Amino acid sequence: MADEPKQQQKGQRHRQAVEVRVPGTELMLVRDVLDNRMVDWRRRSLGRADGLVLVQDGEGPPRVACLESGPTVLGRRLGHRFGKWVQRLARRWGVRRGRVVRIDWAKVKSVGVDIDLNLDLDETEAWALEHWMRRKVIGRIPGHSFKKGQDHEKEGEQA
Amino acid sequence: MNSKKYLEVALGILTSTGGFLEVGAIATATQAGASFGYQLMWALLLGTICVTFLVEMSGRLAASSGHPLPAAVRERFGFNFYVFPIAAQVLVDLLVLASEIGGSALALQLVTGVDYRWWAVPVALFVWLLLWLGTFNVIEYGVSILGLITVVCIVAAFKAHPEMASVGKGLLPSLPRHDKAHYWFLAVSMIGAIISPYLFNFYSSGAIEDEWGEDHIGVNRAIAVIGMGFGGLISAGMLVAAAAILHPRGVEVDRYEQVPLAITATLGKWGFFLFAAGLFIACVGAAIEISLDGAYVFSQSFGWNWGENAKPRDAARFSSVYTLMPFVACVPMALGLDPLAVTLFSMAITTIILPVIVLPFLVLMNDEHYVGRHRNGFVGNAVVFVIIVLAAVMAVVAIPLEIKGGS
Numbered sequence: 244m245a246d247e248p249k250q251q252q253k254g255q256r257h258r259q260a261v262e263v264r265v266p267g268t269e270l271m272l273v274r275d276v277l278d279n280r281m282v283d284w285r286r287r288s289l290g291r292a293d294g295l296v297l298v299q300d301g302e303g304p305p306r307v308a309c310l311e312s313g314p315t316v317l318g319r320r321l322g323h324r325f326g327k328w329v330q331r332l333a334r335r336w337g338v339r340r341g342r343v344v345r346i347d348w349a350k351v352k353s354v355g356v357d358i359d360l361n362l363d364l365d366e367t368e369a370w371a372l373e374h375w376m377r378r379k380v381i382g383r384i385p386g387h388s389f390k391k392g393q394d395h396e397k398e399g400e401q402a
Numbered sequence: 403m404n405s406k407k408y409l410e411v412a413l414g415i416l417t418s419t420g421g422f423l424e425v426g427a428i429a430t431a432t433q434a435g436a437s438f439g440y441q442l443m444w445a446l447l448l449g450t451i452c453v454t455f456l457v458e459m460s461g462r463l464a465a466s467s468g469h470p471l472p473a474a475v476r477e478r479f480g481f482n483f484y485v486f487p488i489a490a491q492v493l494v495d496l497l498v499l500a501s502e503i504g505g506s507a508l509a510l511q512l513v514t515g516v517d518y519r520w521w522a523v524p525v526a527l528f529v530w531l532l533l534w535l536g537t538f539n540v541i542e543y544g545v546s547i548l549g550l551i552t553v554v555c556i557v558a559a560f561k562a563h564p565e566m567a568s569v570g571k572g573l574l575p576s577l578p579r580h581d582k583a584h585y586w587f588l589a590v591s592m593i594g595a596i597i598s599p600y601l602f603n604f605y606s607s608g609a610i611e612d613e614w615g616e617d618h619i620g621v622n623r624a625i626a627v628i629g630m631g632f633g634g635l636i637s638a639g640m641l642v643a644a645a646a647i648l649h650p651r652g653v654e655v656d657r658y659e660q661v662p663l664a665i666t667a668t669l670g671k672w673g674f675f676l677f678a679a680g681l682f683i684a685c686v687g688a689a690i691e692i693s694l695d696g697a698y699v700f701s702q703s704f705g706w707n708w709g710e711n712a713k714p715r716d717a718a719r720f721s722s723v724y725t726l727m728p729f730v731a732c733v734p735m736a737l738g739l740d741p742l743a744v745t746l747f748s749m750a751i752t753t754i755i756l757p758v759i760v761l762p763f764l765v766l767m768n769d770e771h772y773v774g775r776h777r778n779g780f781v782g783n784a785v786v787f788v789i790i791v792l793a794a795v796m797a798v799v800a801i802p803l804e805i806k807g808g809s
Contacts, residue, residue, distance in 0.1 A: 278477045278484075280705045291705035293481070312705070320481055356468060373706070376718035384725075387715040389535050 260355030270354060272307070281310065281346060281358045289369040290344065292358060293317050310351070310358070312344040312369065338371040407621060414625035415632065416546035418457065421604060422633025423552055424688035425505030426498065426595035426745050428681065429655075431637045432664055434588045435644025436655045437581070440564070443572030445589040446641060449596030450634030452792070455785045456760065458626035459767050459778070460602040464609035465618045467772040471606040473702040474772055475762045487758040488699060491599055494755060495699075497748035498600065499692045499731035503529070504741025505685035508658045512678045519738050526732035529689045533724050538611045538710040545687035552680040554665065554673060555639035561668035562646035569642060587807030590796050591746055594753040596637070597793075600695040602759070607698040611710060619776055640664065658742050689728060697723035746804070753800045756793035760786065 261268055261275070270276060272295055281289040294311035314337070318329025334341035344367055352359045364370060381387050434442040460471045467474065476484040507521035532541060578585035614622065644664040648655065655661060665677045694710060697720050701708035706719045714721035735741065763786050767778040778786070 273480070278480055280473070288705050288707050291476070291703075317481060321485065373718050376722050377715050381714050381718040381721055381725075384534075384714070386535055387721075388713045390537055390711065390713045 260353040260359065262353045263351050275354055276310070276358065279354070279356070279358050281312065281360055283360055283362055283364040285364070286357075287364045289346070289360065289364055289367060294320070294343075296345075307348045309348055310346045312346070313339070313342070315341055315343055338375045339368055342368065344369045411621055411624050411628075413543055413546070414621065415629040416549070417542045417608070418605065418625055418629025419633045419636070420542070420546035420549045420684070420687045421601050421691055422453070422596070422630055423549065423636060423684045424498075424595075424598070425502050425681070425685050425741075426591075426598070426749050427633070427637045428555075428640055428684065429505075429658065429661060429742060429745050430588060430592040430595045430749065431641040432644045432648075432661045433655045434592055435641040435646075435664065436648035436653055436660075437588065438578065438585060439645040439649045440568045440572030440642065441576060441578070442585070442589060442592065443569065443638065443641065444575040445592040446596070446634060446638055447573055448575075448792075449593040450630055450637075452593070452785070452789050453597045453601065454626055454630040455782065456597065456602055456763060456789070457605050457630055458623055459763055459782065459786070460606040461609050461614070461622035461626060462619060462776055463766055463773060464606035465614040465622055466616055466774055466776040468610070468615075469772065470610050470698065470702055471603050471762075471766075472699050474766050476703060478766055478769065478772075479762060484703070487755060488703060490755040491603075491759065492696060492699060494748060494751050495600055495692050495696050496727065496731050497744065497751060498598065499689055499696075499727060500734050500739075501741055501745035501748055502685045502689040502692060503728065503732050504735045504739075504744060505658070506682050506689065507735060508741055509678045509682035509685065512659070512662060512681075513675065518741065519736055522732040522735035525686070525689070526728040529686060529693060529728045530725060532686075532690055533693060533710070534714060534721070536710075538608070541690055541710070542608065545683065545690065548683045549680070549687055551676055552636050552684055554669070554676040554680055555636050555643065557639075558665045558669055558673060558677075559639035559642035559646070562643050562664075564642045564646045581807070583803060583807030585807070586799070587803040590753055590800055590803055591749040593792075593796065594749040594756070594800070595745075596634070597752075597756060597789075599752065599755065599759045600692050603698055604691050604695045607695075607702070616776070643668070656742070689731075693724045693727040696727045697721070750800045750804045753793065753796040755797075757790055757797055760790050760793055764790065 261270060263270060277292055277295055280291050283289060290312040292310045293313060293316040296308045296311060297305040298308040299305040313333075315326065315330045315333050319326030330341055333339070346360060346362070346367070350360050350362045352361045431446060434445070463474060464470050469477070472488065475487075503522055503525050504518065506525045507518035510516070510521045510525070511518040536544070609618070609622070644655070647664050647667040648660075653660065653663065661681075662674055662677045665673045669676070697710075698708065700706070700723045701717075701720045707717050708720040709717055712720070714725075734744065764783065766772055767782065767786070770777065
């Protein structure tokens with residue numbers, strides 16, 4: 244039928260992104276924020292929101308201070324002792340020396356299928372392992388740039 | 403549908419058929435045919451129906467939400483649930499990958515006469531090279547078009563002049579007359595071989611790689627139904643050929659080298675070479691898909707940048723996973739572990755983790771945040787529920803059967 248409204252645009256998703264800066268916005272932290280992917284302004288992935296940090300300043304309810312990401316945070320979620328063990332390993336061998344990637348809540352723009360952040364990936368340490376692998380391992384194997392394509396984000400970092 | 407869509411469907415069907423066919427499906431179908439004639443056809447049919455529904459759902463999830471299956475499971479269920487099935491799945495992936503490498507190495511042994519152990523490392527290197535240099539489309543279409551050789555199995559089945567009445571009767575489940583434990587062990591392994599968990603992650607990640615959107619819901623359904631059905635048909639060809647040729651002669655297949663006997667009896671020398679080529683391509687194709695699946699799972703779990711179309715250096719963490727996987731998995735084969743034993747063992751382990759892999763489908767495919775108006779209907783939900791119950795029963799009996807009925 245000719246006058247039928249145009250099909251939903253390709254790429255349009257069902258979960259409407261919630262603009263978190265709008266006053267009165269309700270967010271389900273565990274359901275909608277925790278474990279979602281965080282992307283920077285160019286839609287490059289910083290990793291997943293592995294943890295949430297709440298702080299209590301003064302009276303009133305606590306507020307969300309930051310999002311955390313990193314193996315140490317994940318380890319802690321599985322158990323106190325396991326977390327300690329992961330942290331020791333990360334301090335000794337990790338490329339970030341066990342530091343956790345912390346994203347200030349003020350940088351969070353909207354929460355939808357992904358968590359959109361108002362920052363650039365390169366301001367953070369999120370890709371420490373990526374850069375290390377690239378420098379020390381992948382970049383040393385011949386043919387590492389043979390393919391022409393890019394990753395599906397279309398915004399793969401050009402070094 | 404326009405012609406571009408038709409091409410997309412055709413290529414997708416080839417790809418999903420390629421994903422369906424791997425050493426486990428071929429080996430268990432041959433064993434079943436040799437030991438029990440046509441009696442186990444029903445297990446093949448049941449497995450194919452289950453996998454068709456689940457593959458269609460994982461494609462629909464990716465097309466409608468833009469999220470591949472592992473990512474959606476972690477977001478919806480949280481890390482603490484997610485970590486266990488996914489860790490188990492990576493282990494199973496490695497086991498199945500080892501048996502696929504073993505299968506390709508055996509295909510080379512069949513043709514060259516050189517022991518499969520020597521082929522394990524070269525095969526791993528070959529798999530890695532294809533992943534390292536090829537883009538997603540080159541790999542999926544290349545492997546699946548070459549994989550058409552496996553149609554030789556269907557030809558062999560017809561050449562063996564099977565009694566169609568018995569074939570039809572085998573489609574209805576029946577109780578075994580002899581070797582009860584072995585019968586049920588084969589039924590469970592066949593279903594475990596067909597419902598491979600890696601297929602769902604791989605298929606839904608592939609939908610993202612191919613940039614599927616909501617306009618692909620119909621394409622996805624056609625691909626899942628025809629592709630899986632075609633894969634099931636080829637496995638059925640193997641089973642029928644084995645049932646018609648090996649079963650009357652009392653040949654029990656307990657070594658991979660016996661598998662081509664079902665083909666060579668009717669098709670002779672050229673059938674033998676076509677079978678070896680088909681086995682090699684099917685196994686290499688599956689090895690590629692499993693290695694990629696490992697990379698997809700890690701990347702999506704931790705939110706790394708990923709994509710098989712990316713230059714390896716632009717997705718360094720992603721490409722290091724698929725680099726590591728084949729080389730780790732080829733070790734047991736190079737050390738001379740029996741490929742058939744590894745295959746059957748990995749099928750049994752697959753059935754154990756299957757319930758937790760399938761359970762999320764019931765929730766995700768009804769979550770409007772993800773699939774919107776493309777939710778499961780009553781039939782879809784009923785099928786997933788039945789699969790979960792079936793998988794739970796199989797998970798309980800898998801190991802006792804492996805001990806009692808695994809030859």
